[in-house]
Amino acid sequence: MTQDNRNTGQGLAAQQVFGPQAAVYATSKVHIRDDSLESVERMVGAGSGANRYGWTVDLGTGAGFTAFAVAGVSEHVVASDVTEPMLRQAQRLGHERGIANLGLSQNAAEALPFADGSIDLVTSRVSAHHFRDFEKALDEAKRVLKKGGSLLMADSIAPEDDAICDWMNEIELRRDFSHIENRQISKIQRLLADRGFTVIENDYPRIYLRFNEWTARTKVSAEETEALRKDFLEAPAATREAFQVAPVHNDIAFSWPCWVFRAEKG
Ligand SMILES: C[S@@+](CC[C@H](N)C(=O)[O-])C[C@H]1O[C@@H](n2cnc3c(N)ncnc32)[C@H](O)[C@@H]1O
Incomplete structure (x- = not known):
């Protein structure tokens, strides 16, 4: 570790x-x-x-996958996280991939x-909602960036429809008690504008998930898993459509919408 600034108050549930x-995250295909990672690489x-x-x-x-993706275009990359075992995975994988300019x-x-x-x-990918x-x-991010520096975020976002937004956040919280919020793009845009960031480019990929693996990754109890499964399958039609919910064998395919943006500090 190059730094030790745990600030566990802000990351205890995540830890x-x-x-x-x-x-498990170190081997997670998604x-x-x-x-979303391809969008980051392109940007x-x-x-x-x-x-x-x-x-x-x-x-x-x-486990460092976004840090690895930007290592080739940076002189130095610092992979930062509040959870120490995650950093150990990033360190191990970075070493395996021969990435020499990685700090933790x-x-x-x-x-x-x-x-x-x-x-x-x-950069930050699929982490800001935590x-x-x-x-x-x-x-x-604004404080540490140089003038003209870039903030590149890729994360799941919530649809602008408030009822569907609430459904998504409630489901996410039941699956992962460290979940904070999938935000609507309009809200993030306001927060960026308030801080003088200008969005330069956007992408709108989707995060394709399978329910069984998704609930196993956060060790959801058997009882809650079945309650969540029911709520996916019985959600209002507009909600199922928004998240492309489709039963497959004993599983459910679905996707979260994602926003990838690069914004420059003015
Ligand atoms: C889904 S993982 C990130 C995946 C990774 N960015 C990638 O591209 O594969 C979410 C990470 O956010 C971290 N995290 C949660 N809250 C945090 C916070 N407040 N500050 C820093 N890291 C946090 C967690 O410890 C976890 O490692």
Whole structure:
């Protein structure tokens, strides 16, 4: 670890959920590679062979897949997460992949151990909906970024319909007690604009999931799993349509909408 700034007050529930499951996340297909990671790679010009960024910080890095994706276009990448066992997975996998410019930092996204105006790129993928204080995390990203630096976030978002948004967040919370909020894009746009960020590019991939694996990953009890299964299958038609809910054999296929954006600090 290059830093030790745990700030467990902001990440305690996340540490309880993600700590024991760190090895499972390290082998999770949807985290290793999906359309949202491809959007991130496209937006940073991965594969171009050029070092476009000096210092990059990946927030809520988990097992490190987004940090690895931006390592090739950065001089230095700091994979940061509040959960120490996750960082150990990132360290192990980064070593296996021969990534030489990877540093690790245990910290909450809401309390970044970096100087003002010192970072070129801040990334975060499928983690912001776990941040206890998303607005504080945005404040921190703004503080540490250089002027003109980029904030690149990829995360599940909620539909603009309030009833469907509430359904999604209630379901997520029952599956993972560290869940905080899948936000509507309009809300995130307001929060970015309030902080002087300008959104430069967008992508709208979907996160395709299977119910059985999704509930197993957070160790949902058998009883709650069956209650959730029923709620997916019996949700109002508009909700099932919004999340592409489809029974398959003894499982359910569904997808969460996702927003990937790159915003520049003014
Ligand atoms: C689904 S995993 C992230 C996956 C990863 N970003 C990737 O691309 O594969 C969510 C991560 O967010 C972390 N997390 C939750 N709350 C956090 C916070 N407030 N600050 C930093 N990390 C947090 C968890 O510990 C967990 O490792």
